[in-house]
Amino acid sequence: MRSLIDIVDFSVEELDELLQTACDISEHPEKYANACRGKKLATLFFEPSTRTRLSFEAAMYELGGNVLGFSEASSSSASKGESVADTAKMISCYADIMAMRHPKEGAPYVAAKSASIPVINAGDGGHCHPTQTLADLLTIYRELGRLDNLTIGCCGDLKYGRTVHSLISAMSRYKNIKVVLIAPDELRLPKYVKYEVLEKNGMDYVETTSLEEAIPELDVLYMTRIQQERFDSFGEYERLKDSYVLTPEKMALGKPTMRVLHPLPRVNEISVKVDADPRAAYFRQALNAKHMRMALILKLLKEAEEGRQMNPVENALVNKLRCDNPRCITSTEQELEHIFRCVDSEREIYRCIYCESKKVLTLV
Numbered sequence: 001m002r003s004l005i006d007i008v009d010f011s012v013e014e015l016d017e018l019l020q021t022a023c024d025i026s027e028h029p030e031k032y033a034n035a036c037r038g039k040k041l042a043t044l045f046f047e048p049s050t051r052t053r054l055s056f057e058a059a060m061y062e063l064g065g066n067v068l069g070f071s072e073a074s075s076s077s078a079s080k081g082e083s084v085a086d087t088a089k090m091i092s093c094y095a096d097i098m099a100m101r102h103p104k105e106g107a108p109y110v111a112a113k114s115a116s117i118p119v120i121n122a123g124d125g126g127h128c129h130p131t132q133t134l135a136d137l138l139t140i141y142r143e144l145g146r147l148d149n150l151t152i153g154c155c156g157d158l159k160y161g162r163t164v165h166s167l168i169s170a171m172s173r174y175k176n177i178k179v180v181l182i183a184p185d186e187l188r189l190p191k192y193v194k195y196e197v198l199e200k201n202g203m204d205y206v207e208t209t210s211l212e213e214a215i216p217e218l219d220v221l222y223m224t225r226i227q228q229e230r231f232d233s234f235g236e237y238e239r240l241k242d243s244y245v246l247t248p249e250k251m252a253l254g255k256p257t258m259r260v261l262h263p264l265p266r267v268n269e270i271s272v273k274v275d276a277d278p279r280a281a282y283f284r285q286a287l288n289a290k291h292m293r294m295a296l297i298l299k300l301l302k303e304a305e306e307g308r309q310m311n312p313v314e315n316a317l318v319n320k321l322r323c324d325n326p327r328c329i330t331s332t333e334q335e336l337e338h339i340f341r342c343v344d345s346e347r348e349i350y351r352c353i354y355c356e357s358k359k360v361l362t363l364v
């Protein structure tokens with residue numbers, strides 16, 4: 001079944017189509033009020049969420065459909081040890097489409113392989129968050145009127161910030177994009193995104209630790225939260241948590257046309273004083289998220305009716321290499337095949353299809 005696990009599952013044409021549908025939904029919501037009558041969306045949230053879960057639910061209600069699900073792992077059978085694959089099979093009996101958030105990287109992919117309904121990745125650990133990226137693309141498009149010829153600054157936790165990983169992957173599809181990576185040394189962008197997305201696609205990028213120096217050239221400033229829940233040590237989080245705080249003084253250094261995005265929740269990284277600046281687009285971004293999720297649900301349900309399937313993994317190595325990433329779903333899911341795909345045949349680089357980790361691979 002066609003699912004959305006990673007933003008690159010969709011072509012640029014498909015992204016454009018979703019943007020157009022989302023714009024039409026926001027202008028003519030009445031046209032879509034019964035589009036999902038009789039359909040059910042299951043929201044499976046094994047990790048906390050406010051916007052993502054509620055915007056999925058609002059999206060399905062506004063399409064005339066219904067919603068069932070849970071908002072924390074402790075209220076699901078996962079707390080009794082149920083596997084992700086079993087949960088997905090069972091939910092397929094009750095719903096027409098599911099959105100899953102999970103702390104383990106690759107869990108929604110495992111669900112998609114077992115489910116007989118479309119699965120939407122609503123955030124998997126520090127890996128990716130494709131539906132946030134759909135909201136980000138719509139926001140950039142609506143605010144600036146284009147998705148090419150942009151300088152985008154990503155600031156904060158670029159290591160664990162799944163929204164940034166997905167945004168950079170999506171932007172690699174558009175022309176003349178420059179990415180400015182603003183992060184403390186400890187939270188720099190993972191190498192797999194740097195080498196296999198930015199460099200492989202010939203994208204222009206620079207890394208810096210200074211927000212002030214980066215701001216003047218930016219069209220988009222994408223702020224992110226330093227995510228306490230991803231740190232192994234609380235002390236390390238405390239040391240890094242206030243690395244960047246966007247204030248009106250720093251905003252004054254930006255172009256009048258610059259836009260500030262943030263996937264939210266905000267903790268300390270944007271002063272509330274910035275909210276009144278018309279360039280602060282993060283609350284409009286949250287509204288765009290609902291319209292994009294409506295467009296996505298419509299697309300995947302239509303494709304399910306047409307019997308469209310997920311693309312097979314090319315150059316896959318099954319059970320020949322083992323993933324040693326403790327955050328990967330392979331570390332907890334029983335009897336899961338360890339699957340790697342070749343991303344660089346010359347240097348023989350393989351990546352785990354669940355978490356994209358290269359790390360130390362041990363031949364079985």
Ligand code: ASP
Nearest residue numbers: 123129163225263264265
């Ligand atoms: N809401 C975003 C996410 O789920 C960003 C965040 O939590 O900081 O990744």
